[in-house]
Amino acid sequence: MAQPGEPGSLSSPDARAAVEVSGLSRRFGSFQALDNVSLTIREGEFFSLLGPSGCGKTTLLRIIGGLDLADSGSVAIGGEAMERIPAHRRPVNTVFQSYALFPHMTVAENVAFGLRMKKIAAADIAERVARALEMVQIGSFASRKPAQLSGGQKQRVALARALINEPRVLLLDEPLGALDLKLRKELQVELHTLQRRLGITFIFVTHDQEEALVMSDRIALMRAGQIEQIGDAEEIYERPRNRFVSQFLGSCNLIEARGWSPGGAGESLAETPLGTLRVEGGGAPTAGRESFTLAIRPEKLRLLPAGETGENRVPARVSQVIYIGSESHFQLEAGGRPLLAYAMNETRGAHELEPGASLTVHLPAASLLALED
């Protein structure tokens, strides 16, 4: 699954595509929720739609599920156009953020609902319900009402209720959003394992970057109704295309650069407030651009003793140290601008740096990346 992410491929319907979205737009009054979004989700993939609230990720999910209609554009599921197919006849099922369990039915009745609608024989239903409840480890709660369950148990019921229908694609709308951190982490692992075992395509909406990184094969990062970048976790973290992507996932030092001067083959030089930096990390094309941004992750910075000189080495001062156990976070000041650096605490007292101390920061050329904006 480590193929380079094609940014919203517009190619003809792909047999291996579970979901194919092209040119989707949706407007609510004056608010553009989706703006010409195209994307292909592969069969059997764990795909996350990640972004801040209001970025259109839930709207996109709802349109795929048929719970909302697009103003323009098209959705195909398994190669079949969905325009005229209402929600109740689409080969997808949804797990809602609010669980949306039927409060007047027992757990077993909730889970059986989809099969009942398909007119499956009662004996088959009973057997499949029992198996589905076992799968999410809530077999002993079959005769309870939703009001008697905890948040995590409700979420398992919602999951069983959707999966029992063996959907072609499972849509999950921030399903872990209402749970506490510990339970969320447990369920993240469980969801991931379950998806691997069943081989069903999952489309997972979340605003939690860590959740997306942990679980997904690929992530689409969205902002203001558009997709900013698609790729696997490493790709999006290591090679963000622009400032938004670099800042949304983890922390990132952004350095404004000017007067780009091409260096030797496969490398370049950039004028920055920190001096001239050699850039090997690649990224966006840079030829002829007057003003752009260089990005470097805090953990890529090297902290060296004061006075060391050499390529991409910059004098700096410590303004703040935050000790968080496994690592320390250093707020530095270099060339009149702040820089953030993370360093592992490999030994006790590995970094005896007090605020005000002087040091040299090394920005490795291979870790510097030119952004598109």
Added chain:
Amino acid sequence: MKRPSWLLTLGVALLYVFLYAPIVVVIVFSFNAARYGGPWTGFTTAWYGRLLDSPEKLLAARNTLVLAVVSTLFSTVLGTLLGFGLSRYRFPGQKLFSWLMYIPVVIPDIVMAVAMLMFYGLVRQTLGLFELGLATMIVSHVTFQIPFVAIVVRSRLVGMDPAIEEAAHDLGANAWQTFRLVTLPMILPAVVAGGMLAFTLSLDDFVVSFFTTGPGANTLPILIYASVKRGITPDINALSSLIILASVLGTIAMMLAERRQEPRGTS
């Protein structure tokens, strides 16, 4: 929890006396042997017996019940549909519709009664329909009951998580199945409450009934009004007591129904 102060206790006591003393008096005097009210002269249940001997009063009771039951059935179904439509669909003029719904609630009964009377007169002249009687009373009652049911049902629907109905859709239920299997069971307490409200409104309505009734279609409120003009007799007290008893039983039934609807605690 704090104990209420004596002032508050006194206030509440006065309130209850004010509310219920007249009712208690009616009930007590329905057992008074005196023929024309006045002082207590002895205990008797004769007045209740006399009610049963009066075909006029039995017919009025029957009319009242038929009117209340039939109009409640119609208005509960129509009001539920109206509440559902107004909260679940978007259409042009929706605001206006919601607002119009409150008019029968707000305008005085007497205005509505006169309007109905004139309307039936007009229809009768041109089409020969709507001869005044039980049927016109039922139509009139349904008219003023619908908004009450719709308002109660709609408030319940507005408070419902829309994702629950979406989940039913998502799981393969069409619009009708979603309504029957998910929405209706969830709003049932509101539908029952709306229906009870409609029933009570019909049961004690005097003004609209009085204006839209026809020959032989007396209801209890109309009958009581007519007798009281000739002086309060003990059998009217007995009749009123029976109506009070019916109302109390109805209220208890509604409370029991509501308690059964609530989800039970963790077992």
